[in-house]
Amino acid sequence: MNVTADLSGVISSGMCIGCGACEMADGSVKVQLNPRSLIYEPSSAGGAAAAAVCPAVSVDYRGLQEYLFPGAEAGPYGVVRSVHLAQSTDTERNVKASSGGLIKEILRSLLSSGDIDGVIALDHVDGIEFAARLVTDPDDVDNLPGSIYHNLLQTPALKLLRDTPGRLAVVAIPCQLEGLYSWVRANAPELREKIVMTIGLLCGWQYSHHSINAMGEYLGYDPADIADISYRGGGPVGKLTVRTRDGSEYSASRRVDFGYQVAFDRHFNTTRCHVCVNHGNFLADLVVGDAWLPSTVFTKTGISLVVCRTPFSESVLSRLVSSGACIATRVTDEEIRESQTDRVVFGEFAYAYAEHLRRLGGHVPELRGPNEGHGTPKPRRQVAKFHRELVRKQALMAARRYRYMKLRKATLELRGYVMRYVRWFLVRILRVKSLSGRRREIPREQLSGFR
């Protein structure tokens, strides 16, 4: 049971993720952008009601899993019924989407079959502002954006859930669902009935708005002039594309552009991402992510990794396959691990970093997921070094010294930067793990129908 009195620790530690649960539970709190850190945070500390539902204070994973999937057993990947690789058979939809175009296919199917009356999903508002809106027409689903990686205020999703009658599906990142369900369970249990299905995104991290500002300096746009921004689409990795109000377009490859590697380095993440243990979205009925596997590197359009946690989510996926909207093949839980890495899936860095922050004193969210104890926590020396770097780089960001950060990456940080590519090449392309017998790849013929 969480006994924190208010959100003062969340504010002082900069751990807010913008889910908006505190605003819903405590009318005295407003979530707004901090002009220095460029992440959302509560304007005031509020009281115990706000703290009780805040995922930057604590998340009761065990209780929430029992609340959502009663009687199901949670393993290190949460509650898992089955894991699949899947892809939309509509090439255009697949190419436009972030990975396999699965989410759009699922939403279209849920709406056209009458399973639900509406979907609450993120859409573009203006500039770099995105907010949840209600979608009721299957043909409107394709207007939704792909993955948006910067920190957002997610309160509109909670308000829509509260104010919209009928049966709903919700698309959300993991921490957003942590806030949503903590608030629903504590303050609005009647809303649980409305949620027919949650479609979760796997999530490694999100970024503060400093990333967008830094890219502005590197690519030559003024962040104040942004009309629209997208991070994915056009292939499995995709590119960052920024359109400004005068019609100009600026883009950068997410895999090779050096400026992108600087501005979307993990030190630019929202602080809580570093202690997040729930990248696999333990609370979503069906989870979609990228299949980053040696056996899927051939794809030109993107393939999704899909985790089904409920019988209904499995039936929706098999309906999509039967109707020809998607192709899918069942794989083992091991593919979650391979695609996401142990560091992420088992919170190897997050648990060790949280421990380090506890030793330093100050506020640390209490996050103990079903994956705790399944990986090898990163050594103390490594997390201590990361912390020193983070403090230094957050100060550089606050001072808007983005050009200096680029120079730093090209000199002081060059070794780590190069090693990332070397690791990627060894594991994904040369398949060293399968060559050394540590892993069995998915047979090529099992993926023969995929693009």
Ligand SMILES: Cc1cc2nc3c(=O)[nH]c(=O)nc-3n(C[C@H](O)[C@H](O)[C@H](O)COP(=O)(O)OP(=O)(O)OC[C@H]3O[C@@H](n4cnc5c(N)ncnc54)[C@H](O)[C@@H]3O)c2cc1C
């Ligand atoms: C912040 C973030 C981090 C991610 N990190 C990883 C990762 O580390 N590994 C991995 O495998 N996959 C990650 N993903 C998921 C991946 O990028 C794809 O979103 C996922 O594979 C679904 O692809 P799709 O082609 O089916 O969906 P798309 O057709 O691209 O649809 C995306 C859907 O997600 C919604 N959406 C987009 N951004 C957000 C957001 N910020 N908050 C809430 N809803 C949103 C949109 O409304 C849309 O409905 C991340 C996604 C996000 C948003």
